Amino acid sequence: MTQRLHIHLVSDSTGETLDTIAKAALAQFDDIDVVRHFHPLIRSEADLERTIGDMAANPGLVLHTMVNRDNRRTLERACRRHDLPAVAALDPVTDALSSLLHQEAQARPGRQHVLDAAYFARVDAIQFTIAHDDGINWENWEEADIVLAGVSRTSKTPTSIYLANRGFKTANIPVVVESPPPDKLYKLTHPMVIGLTTSVSRLVEVRRNRLLSVGQAPETNYVDEDAVKRELAFARRMFADNGWPVIDVTRRSIEETAAAIIKLAQSRDMELA
Amino acid sequence: MTQRLHIHLVSDSTGETLDTIAKAALAQFDDIDVVRHFHPLIRSEADLERTIGDMAANPGLVLHTMVNRDNRRTLERACRRHDLPAVAALDPVTDALSSLLHQEAQARPGRQHVLDAAYFARVDAIQFTIAHDDGINWENWEEADIVLAGVSRTSKTPTSIYLANRGFKTANIPVVVESPPPDKLYKLTHPMVIGLTTSVSRLVEVRRNRLLSVGQAPETNYVDEDAVKRELAFARRMFADNGWPVIDVTRRSIEETAAAIIKLAQSRDMELA
Missing domain, CATH: 3.40.50.2300 (Response regulator)
Incomplete structure (x- = not known):
């Protein structure tokens, strides 16, 4: 009851x-x-x-x-x-x-909630993150603390925003098979680049819902299982080739993905220190 | 010590x-x-x-x-x-x-962090808020829970993002003297429209820092005390004419501004109920 x-x-x-x-x-x-x-x-x-x-x-x-x-x-x-x-x-x-x-x-x-240096750094992180959503303004990626890469609908944006609220300047870039990211991505030194991936079935489901919610018929490569499989394989290869850590977001909430990312960033900082 | x-x-x-x-x-x-x-x-x-x-x-x-x-x-x-x-x-x-x-x-x-309805509503709120930052996509304002209006640098964006994290779909619109907002703003029924204001001196200071940080000489109307005063008066008149509640963000952190907004939204909901 x-x-x-x-x-x-x-x-x-x-x-x-x-x-x-x-x-x-x-x-x-x-x-x-x-x-x-x-x-x-x-x-x-x-x-x-x-x-x-x-x-x-x-x-x-x-x-x-x-x-x-x-x-x-x-x-x-x-x-x-x-x-x-x-x-x-x-x-x-x-x-x-x-x-x-x-x-x-x-x-x-x-x-x-005192307006101290940490506070302003957090506000800056939020501004930076919004200005670097979805691959825009990639010229400034070097200023980011974290760069998230992943195919469409792997929760890059909400995860970036969550990280920004925790004070991390976060940029994100969609991985698109037909359009390679700017070379700059492979040469970053300050930011930690992290790959986000998910299961094929989950991604197809999320994308199908997405298309329905914007009133589009779900019959493109965007939701075709084989095409999605190839897309995810392409992304995973990119992550592996560059030695970027990968997080599978399939059963993770944004908060859990973000906590895993913060943990990775901390261990890298400890190694560098 | x-x-x-x-x-x-x-x-x-x-x-x-x-x-x-x-x-x-x-x-x-x-x-x-x-x-x-x-x-x-x-x-x-x-x-x-x-x-x-x-x-x-x-x-x-x-x-x-x-x-x-x-x-x-x-x-x-x-x-x-x-x-x-x-x-x-x-x-x-x-x-x-x-x-x-x-x-x-x-x-x-x-x-x-269970992926329940509330969780997805929050992710939706974040997506909505990012897609409606700075006056963009105003056609959908009616879907917002909250619309923030204010002149440049009254912390509209970070406050919107914070509210999104708390589950409120938030849009924001800059108040610009030379360019009136779309008429739609005055006809909204679902969202609560809130005006953000701040003191002249604080705003001039924040904007000056902003210009310096992007490498611009601070000698425009954007940071001229008289011009800023007129701009804020213009915004305040708009808020008053429309009966929108106003929050002075001068000595408030984003979190405090957001808490005041949530409080306002709650009392309105109670009145409507």
Whole structure:
């Protein structure tokens, strides 16, 4: 039987951390119908009151990362009053850091979103990545941290964007049998070039859906099994000839592909160091 | 005095949750030089051994989200052996869910990255957002969830990408005094249109840096204070005339701007419901 569960995510910052934590923890349970109440940027008394009203009207688990001490106390008192289970999701980590560093945690909401050098580097990575999607502006590839190569619909674009959000300048280039990539691709020194591949059947399926969704009849080489097989073989040969690491995305989510790429980039950096 | 701290982030999934948690918790402490050891996708014994080797060689705080029970036990035993403080970062939330739902947590690594409908909707949102950056393909704006309008360099693109990662199909359109946007913009019903603005001085500074970084002399209207002032006034009038909510991005990070936008979108949805 499916259980209904209200979850209140209350944060005086963006609520991004809470959102990620809740998603990861909820994934370990079955048969629940989760109603998610997102309360980011709760900083004023009026914000707090509205949030507490919603909690009382929809009782359930309260997860919070309230950093401001007064607001935290108000929230926790309200949870007790309404008999709601509340978890301060970051406390175990903050406490461990506090005792290791012999330092009390500062009560500064939104402090992780400070506009520092790392922040601007990340914004730069996003701009770079968008400007180097799908083989465009290849003259600047040398500036990239990562270059992804793969045939059409091997999730190059979303993977690039995800990597950009993690701070990696990422370019991607489609591998097309009839049109060889610019020579520059084979001569890159700074970026790590990575080949993405997938299974024939999966690719045919994804492409067929793609064609249907744009209203085209799926009867070209683009979705022909033999043609797709040749295309993937061509790409794999290119990857092998150049000694590029290859990731099979068949059963991987974007996040998992990206994590595998970051892992590869790290081991290369360690070897170079 | 700056303290050096090694942090090991060990996950049998992508490590994304850990990364977010560590960032948020570390932001509450001062004067630390953090050396971050990222160990995602730790699933095999060989992976574990390598990780434990690195932990022993660089002692510090171990944060983990190991879901597989055997690997978790091995890791925790290694931490005790090497006398390293270890925190299972998701445990408080998982435990609270477990007792609320009367259900034990499943030991399924990477379960939040299951390729479900929400996942594909998010990938779609990313594709849509990239295809609708900077006013392109405005014919499809009605399909967007959010449309951002603002003059050049008000962080429309990175904010759009961030919102896409959160599952919102986002289009953005530059407000240019000399070239009015397509009429369609004023007639949208599904998307929420939001105006982004910023302070004159901040915008001049950002644009000046931009011109320098692309090797152009900063002596055009693009960075002239009076011209920029007129440009921003023009945009603000457009936002007001159409009753679009406005966000001032001057001292906001992308994440904070996005959180404010999500909050606006939620309150509108509540009003419509």
